[in-house]
Amino acid sequence: MSLETPSAVVTAGAAVFAESLVGQAVETVPVAWRPPAGDPAALAAVMGDRRRPGANARAVEAMLATRARLVDVLPAAQVLHLERGELLHAGPPVTWERTSGPMRGALVGALLLEGSADSPEAAERLLRAGAVSWEPCHARGAVGPMAGVVSPSMWMFCLRDEATGHESWCSLNEGLGKVLRYGAYGKEVIDRLQWMGAVLGPLLQHAVRATGPVDVTALVAQMVQMGDEGHNRNRAGTLMFLRELLPALIGSGFPTADVSDAVRFVSGNDHFFLNLVMPTCKLMSLAAAGVPGSSVVTVMSRNGTDFGIQTSGTGERWFTAPANTPEGLFLGGYGPEDANPDIGDSAITETAGLGGMSMATAPAIVRLVGGSVADALATTQRMYDLTVTENPAFAIPVLEFRGAPTGIDVTSVVRSRVLPQINTGMAGRVAGTGQVGAGLVTPPMGCFTQALDALAASVAPPDMRRPGPG
Amino acid sequence: MRHLELRTGAYVDSVSLMQVSRRLSALDGVRSAMVAMATDLNVVLAAGMGFDVPDASPTEMLVAVDATDEAALAEALADLAAALLASSRPDEGGFGSAPAPLTVRAAAARVDAATVALVSTPGEWAFADAVDAVDAGLHAMVFSDNVPVEQEVALKDRAAAAGVLVMGPDCGTALIGGVGLGFANVVRPGPVGLVAASGTGAQHLMSLLDANDVGISHCLGVGGRDLSTLVGGRSTLQALDLLDLDDATSLIVVVSKPPAPEVAAAVRAHADRLRTPVLLALLGPGQPDLTETAAAVVAAAGGTWTAPEHWPGSVERGRPGGALRGLFAGGTLCEEAMLVATERLGPVYSNIPLDPRWAVGVDLSLHDHHALLDLGDDRLTRGRPHPMIDPSTRVGLLRAQIADPHTSVLLLDVVLGLGAEPDPAGELEPVVRVATAERVPVVVGLVGTRDDPQGLRSQAARLVDAGAWVHLSNAAAARCALDLLAGGAR
Numbered sequence: 001m002s003l004e005t006p007s008a009v010v011t012a013g014a015a016v017f018a019e020s021l022v023g024q025a026v027e028t029v030p031v032a033w034r035p036p037a038g039d040p041a042a043l044a045a046v047m048g049d050r051r052r053p054g055a056n057a058r059a060v061e062a063m064l065a066t067r068a069r070l071v072d073v074l075p076a077a078q079v080l081h082l083e084r085g086e087l088l089h090a091g092p093p094v095t096w097e098r099t100s101g102p103m104r105g106a107l108v109g110a111l112l113l114e115g116s117a118d119s120p121e122a123a124e125r126l127l128r129a130g131a132v133s134w135e136p137c138h139a140r141g142a143v144g145p146m147a148g149v150v151s152p153s154m155w156m157f158c159l160r161d162e163a164t165g166h167e168s169w170c171s172l173n174e175g176l177g178k179v180l181r182y183g184a185y186g187k188e189v190i191d192r193l194q195w196m197g198a199v200l201g202p203l204l205q206h207a208v209r210a211t212g213p214v215d216v217t218a219l220v221a222q223m224v225q226m227g228d229e230g231h232n233r234n235r236a237g238t239l240m241f242l243r244e245l246l247p248a249l250i251g252s253g254f255p256t257a258d259v260s261d262a263v264r265f266v267s268g269n270d271h272f273f274l275n276l277v278m279p280t281c282k283l284m285s286l287a288a289a290g291v292p293g294s295s296v297v298t299v300m301s302r303n304g305t306d307f308g309i310q311t312s313g314t315g316e317r318w319f320t321a322p323a324n325t326p327e328g329l330f331l332g333g334y335g336p337e338d339a340n341p342d343i344g345d346s347a348i349t350e351t352a353g354l355g356g357m358s359m360a361t362a363p364a365i366v367r368l369v370g371g372s373v374a375d376a377l378a379t380t381q382r383m384y385d386l387t388v389t390e391n392p393a394f395a396i397p398v399l400e401f402r403g404a405p406t407g408i409d410v411t412s413v414v415r416s417r418v419l420p421q422i423n424t425g426m427a428g429r430v431a432g433t434g435q436v437g438a439g440l441v442t443p444p445m446g447c448f449t450q451a452l453d454a455l456a457a458s459v460a461p462p463d464m465r466r467p468g469p470g
Numbered sequence: 471m472r473h474l475e476l477r478t479g480a481y482v483d484s485v486s487l488m489q490v491s492r493r494l495s496a497l498d499g500v501r502s503a504m505v506a507m508a509t510d511l512n513v514v515l516a517a518g519m520g521f522d523v524p525d526a527s528p529t530e531m532l533v534a535v536d537a538t539d540e541a542a543l544a545e546a547l548a549d550l551a552a553a554l555l556a557s558s559r560p561d562e563g564g565f566g567s568a569p570a571p572l573t574v575r576a577a578a579a580r581v582d583a584a585t586v587a588l589v590s591t592p593g594e595w596a597f598a599d600a601v602d603a604v605d606a607g608l609h610a611m612v613f614s615d616n617v618p619v620e621q622e623v624a625l626k627d628r629a630a631a632a633g634v635l636v637m638g639p640d641c642g643t644a645l646i647g648g649v650g651l652g653f654a655n656v657v658r659p660g661p662v663g664l665v666a667a668s669g670t671g672a673q674h675l676m677s678l679l680d681a682n683d684v685g686i687s688h689c690l691g692v693g694g695r696d697l698s699t700l701v702g703g704r705s706t707l708q709a710l711d712l713l714d715l716d717d718a719t720s721l722i723v724v725v726s727k728p729p730a731p732e733v734a735a736a737v738r739a740h741a742d743r744l745r746t747p748v749l750l751a752l753l754g755p756g757q758p759d760l761t762e763t764a765a766a767v768v769a770a771a772g773g774t775w776t777a778p779e780h781w782p783g784s785v786e787r788g789r790p791g792g793a794l795r796g797l798f799a800g801g802t803l804c805e806e807a808m809l810v811a812t813e814r815l816g817p818v819y820s821n822i823p824l825d826p827r828w829a830v831g832v833d834l835s836l837h838d839h840h841a842l843l844d845l846g847d848d849r850l851t852r853g854r855p856h857p858m859i860d861p862s863t864r865v866g867l868l869r870a871q872i873a874d875p876h877t878s879v880l881l882l883d884v885v886l887g888l889g890a891e892p893d894p895a896g897e898l899e900p901v902v903r904v905a906t907a908e909r910v911p912v913v914v915g916l917v918g919t920r921d922d923p924q925g926l927r928s929q930a931a932r933l934v935d936a937g938a939w940v941h942l943s944n945a946a947a948a949r950c951a952l953d954l955l956a957g958g959a960r
Contacts (some may be wrong), residue, residue: 003688003716005647008583010608012574012599013590016484016859017613017652020888023923026649029577029584030569032482033591033599035529040594048624051827053605129689264789374565381568398566415598417571 026456036415042456046411049459051293059296059312059387060389060407062287063352065452068168068220068280070215071160073205075197077152079169080140084114087134090148090345092318096127097316100304102183102340105431106147107134107469113193114151117283120185120432128397136138138299139285139316143278143345145180147304154193155201159216159279163205166286168279175242175269179435181344182427184434195199198256200265207248211298214244215281217393223273224354224404229362230277231346231355232369239284240390242266249280267383278345279350288312288407292328295455296388297408300351300420300443311410311448326426328369328439338436347422353391356440357422359381361396361404369423371438371457379421380405386412386420410455413448417459473543474521476508477531482554485855487531488862490553497549499542500535504776505550506531511850512851528592548746565893574599578606588651589638593848593858596619596639604629604636606842608794611651611691612638615848622693628706635708640848641691642669642856645676650743652691655887660685661771663719663746665709667726670759670800670846670885671753673917673946675725678764678778679920679941684771687718695731697737707740714744722746722856723767727805728754755824759806759945780928780946783939785911788878788955794818796881796951797864797870799857803883803915803944810948815840834867838914843867851906859890859900860895868901872908879911881951883944886918895923895932906937911954913939914945 010019012031021028036043046052053143076082087110089103090172108123115125126132130141137144144150157171174192178184180243219240226236242263249259266272285298293311301308307323311314323341329336349355359366360380364375371379380396383405390403419442424438479856482490487505494503494679504518505855506512521534533550537543550951571577574587576591582845589596593616595621603610604625611624617639629636638645639650643666644651648659655673657680659951664686666672672689679686689714692705713719722744724737729752741748749770750765758766794811798804801822812818817827819841829843842851845857864882870875884894891897905912914933918926921939939954941947 002644003712006584006586008581008585008690009651010574010577010581010584010603011590011647012577013592013596013613014483014855014859016485017588017590022651023888024649025581027581029572029581030570031577031599032572033483035592036595036598042596043595044618044621047601048621048628050628072571297567312924361871377566378569382572384568384579385572411598412573412575415595418572438635 027038027278034417037417038414038452042453043411043414044429045456045459046295046452049293055294055313055461056296056388056407056409059288059291059294062408062459063284064389064391064393066161066217066284066287067163068159068161068216068283070157070208070216070276071213072158073155073201073208074158075152075201076150076156078086079156079158080142082150082152082153084152085116085132086152087132088142088144088148088150088202089134089303090144090146090305091301091344092308093301094303094305098305098346100340100343100429101433102427102431103147104341105183105185105302106149106180108264108325108431109180109189110151111150112185114153126133137345138301140281141167142281143282143348144171144181145173145274145278145346145424146344148345149440150182153354155197155204157279159274159283161283161287164287166283168282168286170275170279172200173269173275176271182425184432200262203249203252203254203262204245206252206254207245209424210248210252211245212453213406214241217274218290219276220280221393223359224358225397227362227364229355229358230422231274231349231427233271233275233365235270236278238266238270241273241276244349254400268385271316274346277354278348281348281354284352285348288353290397293458295410297351297410297454301345302342302347302353304340307443309443309451311455313458314451317445317454319450319454321444324441326424326441328426328437330437332436334436338428338433340372342424342441343427344424346424350420350422351408353387353404354393354425358394358396358404359421359423360399368438371440381418383421385416386418394404410448410451414452417445419443419445471537471540472521473537473545473547474523475533475935476524476526478819480531481529481532481741482506482606485859488855488860491549493553494535494546494550495590497542499538500546503546504532504534506532523554538625544582555909556796562919565832567865574602575606578603578608584608586611586646586651593617595641599634600625601628602881604632604634607632607634609635610637611641611644612693613652614638615640617707619695620697621664622701623704623794624827629831630704635690635712636705637691638693639697640695641705643672644691644911645686647688649941650888653885653887653889656917656923657919658685659687659718661687661718661720662767663687663713663816664689665706665713665722665724666691667694667706667729670803670917671727671802671881672767673885673887674803675751675764677725677917677919678761678943679767681778682768682773682775684768684773687716688713694727697726697733699730699733701740702886703733703737706737710740710744710748711827714746721767721770722748723751723902724748725751725763726753727802730761742902751811753806755800759810761945778942778946780941781934781939783911783934784914784937785906787908787911787957789876789908789910793876794839794879794881794955795877795952796862797834797867797871797885798842798844799846800883800885801844801846804842806944807881807948808842810945811840811952817886818842820844821849825930861891861894865901869904872905872910877910877950879913880905881913881948881953883915883917884933886922886924886926888923890924895929899932899936902933902936911939912937913941913947913951913954915944916942917944918939
């Protein structure tokens, strides 16, 4: 680059130098600098890693190139080879002793659903005794909202990215209130799950197979322009999805009562489409995974006890720290003391640039999560400073159709001490309660500083003996 | 009554905190106040003010106030809250405007027109900010000191690959196409391009050239370590190439403290291959001083050299006691004065000694030695503003020197220009008057140009009025001090 009179100068640090430039009629762009979190040597190693810019560019390019299609609906036993006595759950791995109330409630409910136990007490005994095994959904490429518990008989959306051959799966959304994913396991919960297995699953399978693969990425792109951020608001997405399948549902030949029940169920559940946004986002993050030297976050997930993240450059290794408790608004008579710490794989939406990262596109729900429209606009614009790129496919109209902030860079989080914004539901602390509210939450910084240390350990030390450019 | 607290999660840069401290100290009912990040040095300073500081980390903010009564303390703390709020500068934009960028990368992405980044963040973190600049295709001026040398090497290699220049770390001065970055004097444009491994050396040279109507195209700082064996002149060689390609530059001058011999040889060899003539001004024993170099550059540029002005002071010989004491804001100016002084005096002690045997400890006790200190040295600036921005440390040390019976003559530099404090002569005037009253002559090497915001002539006049000897040549100031020490002005 040649030597020309600078018309604008970026300044970081002492304000006196920026002022001196302003006095010389030079535009300045001052950085809101704060001392970073974490180990200075680790940060220097990762920042100095010559692979990083290219690796991060490759990772986010792969994210943006992902095209998620819904190709089938099948029971978990069939697509995830989940055997009797095997369960999946949200978040990083967790032992029974450390599981939270809603996670315990959901595991109990799943055993009741599978007929493995005939009472909650019996189910708890099995879980405590280690007679049942459970592992993260992410370990099998699946995702689950809130407790995210999947048992063999549950029907799953099957999504596929043709270009890479990657697949991801997610269960069918049960609705709001007393539901398994929020830790409820009463009779109404189990009855609903049984109906979903007996009626809704087969009906959706028929409709998807009859309609042909549904381009979910395209639906997500449209919903983002219709006021859905894809995590706490999925209303437009749900209705567009129903519109896609409606002719096939009507023409399915299934009993009319079943079809109308199914249509009423889906259209009455504004979050039905969340369970399609999530695996779409998981496919994006799978595409970005495993690029050596990349500091892009590929998983953010919580089990109600711990928050865990994974990065592209460190593979499937979890970096965990105790989960924060969301702040926001509460249903009915519930209050902050009833809320469980953050839970669910649904932060995969933020990992892929949606949810809280794209808060600006969903002004309709800012009050639900306890904010203002101005906060929403500021939040998304701040998130651009944490991400490697913008996703032009997910364009936010109010920001002049700027793309969703995508590809969270561990180094940017650690350096700015600003954490990714997550929109979320809140589960009751006590097993069996269900949903108590919705709000905002951030990951703990400890996940990011640990990831930074691991990324630093993967960098070869610089060779000081290399001669200079002369 | 004494109030001490540590605040976590609050970060404000050291210059802004210095301004806050000053504002609090000036309040009625406040005996002393210090608001600073809790670095080791600042904790020691607070202890010196009589505060017992518990274990603290440099990311915590130390608030120490000594007030006459509770009401005064409450007022001071309220004032502090208001000052911190003002210094945090909330976003001024309206509804929907973007918050201030969080990183250099984000800032560079906001404004396409940016071509340079000026990084003055604490040294242990500055590498990340500079890498951002380089990756965004910006030249990076890194004012920060205390940056590990292996990070400097990595940064410069990355910059070379990206085709941009890293100026620094520990680069105080740069001038690009007429825009001064960091500490810079206001000079007219002209044919001379500077490559400077020494900030104040470059400022002095530019000021002397400007006084002789020889203008400057660019001054590219490279950082004080660039010509060391480890760094190998990486930025110097790149800067030479940039100036060689620059149409406005017809004469290149490289100014540096003594370089590693093999690096000096590499620079010479590289310079010989350029189209543009290169003059090497490498300070050292037996080498021309900065003033002599300026004369040579003026001659090479076809100008006529006029010796720098000077004005006599009111105390005409050194106080009995025998020791020369100097307190410098500029490292190269200190080094140049030591080279001049040691020829006549032999050992001259310092925190940046010419000979390791003449080192001064961290407690800065000087015994009966001749001593010249560089107050801008890395070890003395951790968590504090540079003495060219904050004169308070130097004023305190000057008073201590006057009180020391060994002190015979005081030697100072005063550097004007952009980035420097607005009225250094005003800050020094009271202490110069004290010295004059105590019959200790004060000699000032004044570096600045006629167009500097502080006003070269008015600053000189104030210092002379207070009794100081003032020279616009630092080397001449040093010789003047030696003459006074030897028994009187020649």
